Amino acid sequence: MERQNSSLIYKISFTALMAALCYAAFTYLKIPIPTPNGEHTALHVGNAICVLAALLLGGEYGGFAGSIGMSVADLMDPRYQTSAPKTFILKFCIGFIAGFIAHKIAHINEHDEKSYVFKWTLISSAVALGFNVIMDPLFGFFFNRYYLGMDVKAVSIIAKLSGLATTINAAVCVVVVVFVYTALRPALKKAGLFNIISGQITNKRISTVK
Numbered sequence: 227m228e229r230q231n232s233s234l235i236y237k238i239s240f241t242a243l244m245a246a247l248c249y250a251a252f253t254y255l256k257i258p259i260p261t262p263n264g265e266h267t268a269l270h271v272g273n274a275i276c277v278l279a280a281l282l283l284g285g286e287y288g289g290f291a292g293s294i295g296m297s298v299a300d301l302m303d304p305r306y307q308t309s310a311p312k313t314f315i316l317k318f319c320i321g322f323i324a325g326f327i328a329h330k331i332a333h334i335n336e337h338d339e340k341s342y343v344f345k346w347t348l349i350s351s352a353v354a355l356g357f358n359v360i361m362d363p364l365f366g367f368f369f370n371r372y373y374l375g376m377d378v379k380a381v382s383i384i385a386k387l388s389g390l391a392t393t394i395n396a397a398v399c400v401v402v403v404v405f406v407y408t409a410l411r412p413a414l415k416k417a418g419l420f421n422i423i424s425g426q427i428t429n430k431r432i433s434t435v436k
Contacts, residue, residue: 236422241287244279248272248295248317258305259391268306269391272296273358274399274406276317277324277351281334281407282414282423285325292317308374312365316358324354335424344408351403355396363389 256270276296280288293314300310328334332346363385370376370384414420 233422233425236419237283237287237425240423241279241283241291244275244283244288244291245295245298248275248279248292249299251275252296252299253303259387269394269398271395271399271402272299273317273320273355273395274402276321277354277399277403278407278410280321280325280354281328281347281350281403282410283325284329284425285322287321288325289318289321292321309366312362312369316362316365319361320354320358323357324350327353335421340408343411344404347404347407348400351400352396355399359389359392359396362392 251274252268252270252272256268256272258268272295273292276288276292278288279291282288283291296317297310297314300306300313306313327350328346332342332350334343334346337343366388367381367385370381371378376384411420414423
C-alpha cells in the first residue's frame with residue numbers, strides 16, 4: 227500500500243511537472259501568427275510535451291497535464307484567452323489518444339525492444355497529433371463563428387492559418403516526441419523511476435519491497 231501511494235504521488239508530481247513544461251513551452255517557445263480577429267495562432271512545441279506526458283504517465287494524466295498547462299498559458303496571455311476552452315478540450319484529447327494507443331493497444335511499457343517502442347511511439351504520436359491537425363481548425367471555426375459570432379470570411383482565414391500552423395507543429399512535435407521519449411525511457415529505467423511513474427508496480431512486486 228505504501229508503495230502504491232508513493233507511485234500515485236510520483237504520478238501526480240510528474241503530471242504537475244509536465245503541465246508546467248507545457249505552460250513554459252507554449253509561453254516562451256512559440257512563434258505567434260496574427261489572425262484577423264486581433265488574436266494569434268502559433269508555432270510551438272507544447273503539444274510534444276503533452277504527448278510525452280501521455281507516453282510516460284498514461285492518457286488521462288498526460289491529457290490533463292497538457293490541458294491544464296496550456297489552458298493556463300492561454301489565459302495568461304491576452305492574445306490567446308478566448309482559445310482557452312478549445313485548448314483544454316483538444317489537449318486532453320491529444321494526450322488521451324496518444325496514451326490509449328501506446329498503453330491500451332501497444333502496451334509499450336511491457337516491451338523493451340527498441341524497434342517496437344520506436345514504432346509505437348511514432349504511431350501514437352502521429353495519430354494523436356494528426357487528430358489535432360483536423361480538429362483544431364475545425365473546432366476553432368465553429369467556436370469563432372457560433373460562439374464568438376465572427377464574420378465567416380474572417381473565421382475561414384483563421385481556420386486556414388490555424389491549419390497550417392497546426393500541421394507544422396504536428397510534424398515537428400512527432401520528431402521531438404520520438405527523440406525525447408526513446409532517450410528518456412532508458413534513463414528513467416536506470417534511475418528506477420519508470421515503473422513508478424507509469425504505475426506499473428504490481429501487487430507481487432509491492433509485497434517484496436521491505
